[in-house]
Amino acid sequence: MTVKYFEVLFQESTFLFLLFVALAGLPVLTTLLLFTLIVGVIHLGNLFFMDRKWALFYTLLSIPMAFGFGYLISQGLVLITASIHLIFYLAFNTRYWFDTKYSGS
DSSP states (O other), rough: OOHHHHHHHHHHHHHHHHHIIIIITTTTTHHHHHHHHHHHHHHGGGGGOOHHHHHHHHHHHHHHHHHHHHHHTTTOOHHHHHHHHHHHHHHHHHEEEEEEEEHOO
């Protein structure tokens, strides 16, 4: 989880850059829609590294989450989005810790 924590920090800093630098000055709705589109396209990159089912699952889930994260971050609630991000990864990746087919037991 330590590596995942730093990945989430990197992703959150990327979100900050997108919202406050790259998309600065646009109307709020346009910013949120472009941010959501960018995050969705980035998640499609998982198709090259993950099982297709999981890559599409993460991509579809990223769309409403990106819209919500964009709004929360624009309101200054970065720690809340980082916490949600970490909880999400913890919830969806604990199967590797508890499923015996992944543990080698």
